[in-house]
Amino acid sequence: MKGYRMGWQNWFSLRKKRFDALDQDHEDVVPRLSIGRNRDRQDDKLPKFQGTAGDQIRSTGKRTALDRVRFHMRNAFTPSQPVLSHRMFAGRTEVLKTLIRSIEDQRLHVVLYGDRGIGKTSLLHILAQLARDARYIVRYASCGEETHFSDLMRSIARDIPLLYHADYAPTSSEIENGRSLGDLLPEGTLTVPQISDLFSKVSNTRVLVILDEFDRAHSMAFRRSIAELIKNLSDRSSRLQLVIAGVGANLTELIEHIPSIRRNILGYQVPNMSNGEIEELIHNGEKICGLTFDREAIAFISAVAYGSPYIASLLSQHAGLAAVDREASMVEKRDVADAINHSVDEIRHRVSSLSLFQTGRAKADGHGTNLGLLARLALHYGGRLMPHQADEVIRKPGQGLAYMQKMQQDYGLLEPLADDPAGAYHFKEEGVPVYLWIELAQSHFAGEKSNTKLLDALLDKYAVAQNA
Numbered sequence: 001m002k003g004y005r006m007g008w009q010n011w012f013s014l015r016k017k018r019f020d021a022l023d024q025d026h027e028d029v030v031p032r033l034s035i036g037r038n039r040d041r042q043d044d045k046l047p048k049f050q051g052t053a054g055d056q057i058r059s060t061g062k063r064t065a066l067d068r069v070r071f072h073m074r075n076a077f078t079p080s081q082p083v084l085s086h087r088m089f090a091g092r093t094e095v096l097k098t099l100i101r102s103i104e105d106q107r108l109h110v111v112l113y114g115d116r117g118i119g120k121t122s123l124l125h126i127l128a129q130l131a132r133d134a135r136y137i138v139r140y141a142s143c144g145e146e147t148h149f150s151d152l153m154r155s156i157a158r159d160i161p162l163l164y165h166a167d168y169a170p171t172s173s174e175i176e177n178g179r180s181l182g183d184l185l186p187e188g189t190l191t192v193p194q195i196s197d198l199f200s201k202v203s204n205t206r207v208l209v210i211l212d213e214f215d216r217a218h219s220m221a222f223r224r225s226i227a228e229l230i231k232n233l234s235d236r237s238s239r240l241q242l243v244i245a246g247v248g249a250n251l252t253e254l255i256e257h258i259p260s261i262r263r264n265i266l267g268y269q270v271p272n273m274s275n276g277e278i279e280e281l282i283h284n285g286e287k288i289c290g291l292t293f294d295r296e297a298i299a300f301i302s303a304v305a306y307g308s309p310y311i312a313s314l315l316s317q318h319a320g321l322a323a324v325d326r327e328a329s330m331v332e333k334r335d336v337a338d339a340i341n342h343s344v345d346e347i348r349h350r351v352s353s354l355s356l357f358q359t360g361r362a363k364a365d366g367h368g369t370n371l372g373l374l375a376r377l378a379l380h381y382g383g384r385l386m387p388h389q390a391d392e393v394i395r396k397p398g399q400g401l402a403y404m405q406k407m408q409q410d411y412g413l414l415e416p417l418a419d420d421p422a423g424a425y426h427f428k429e430e431g432v433p434v435y436l437w438i439e440l441a442q443s444h445f446a447g448e449k450s451n452t453k454l455l456d457a458l459l460d461k462y463a464v465a466q467n468a
């Protein structure tokens, strides 16, 4: 009996040893597939995601206050995304007032235009929320090359309950069955008159249709249809209004056939932010991440951002992270200098290799500062560069146009703006001005002795601020 029991014990321990050995071999040769949590994994040396997929900070028990600040930085400044919440939305009170007045009092359709990163989408999101608060039906759509008039209009019509059609009584069974204006449309391609007829029947509500990224819809037919729709809706005092947004140095770039609808629209260029608004953007971020930006840091960010919320947001994010890296809770000028260096690397990746090559050549030929200042002008004036402004940059009266032509012919960086009555130029690639300007800022201000006074002195010297 004893021997028998011993036998079993031996058998168990033998098997265990054999399994251990097998496990070991297995580990060496075939990595285990890990699904979900795997606490045995030997990956302590690897960097970890700080938050969970549910946007919660991961609790490891070792989190310091600065870890928490770092975690909240991603929500405090979002340079790669538009602002969606009131909490983070800075300034723009006057812009919103103008938009609301035009939509509400004048019943105009709106065309909003401005450079990349000036804050169009953020503005539209807030405008949409304000309109929803006033019980408008709001439909936001982002256009692309593939956007078709019929598909877009059909989906908008589906968002409007039949309850708001003038010809249907509130008690009718179709309304009770949850039907929409979309159900009244025929199959197949839709024409502008069909859509205008339908939308002119909207009653007892107001509908705001927001078409963002309109410049990405290249189809002439699509743009023409939208222009005709605006004309028809205005003529019939429809309760559906359009807000169109896109990049474009002027309105005609955004909507051809503009003469026929000029009376019916508000064309509005989103202005650069004031320094006060940039400061508000930084203070909003401070409240979310828990860091404080000192006066010099704020002045430095405002000076380099020069009214661009995108640049301000990018620099604030990097500067905040630089402060956390040195375990400080106060963001200082040196952190902003550090941020400029980081931002240049990040922005460089967004420029095509051809433009990088050409700007490299131009800089090697001594045009770096002039191009940086032209870029800054372009950022300030919605991309439009006038010959007399170029005169100021190169400090040679009457020679600005020739200089811009040289930048076009020798380096392919600029080109004349199509149909511009004043003969303005613009940078051929839209990401280039931000890159050139930040790089100029880096070369002048991100060094050890960086000083915003230097920036002011440089700007005064070129008299650019006078026209700002």
Ligand SMILES: Nc1ncnc2c1ncn2[C@@H]1O[C@H](COP(=O)(O)OP(=O)(O)OP(=O)(O)O)[C@@H](O)[C@H]1O
Pocket (backbone or CB within 6 Å): 077, 078, 079, 080, 081, 082, 083, 088, 089, 090, 091, 092, 114, 115, 116, 117, 118, 119, 120, 121, 122, 123, 247, 281, 308, 309, 310, 311, 313
């Ligand atoms: N009013 C604002 N308050 C705070 N941050 C803002 C504001 N407006 C814009 N931003 C920031 O600026 C950046 C650019 O904003 P947004 O995406 O709205 O610009 P855009 O004009 O739509 O750009 P694009 O032409 O590339 O679509 C984002 O990082 C956003 O967070």
Ligand SMILES: [Mg+2]
Pocket (backbone or CB within 6 Å): 082, 120, 121, 122, 212, 213
């Ligand atoms: Mg946008």
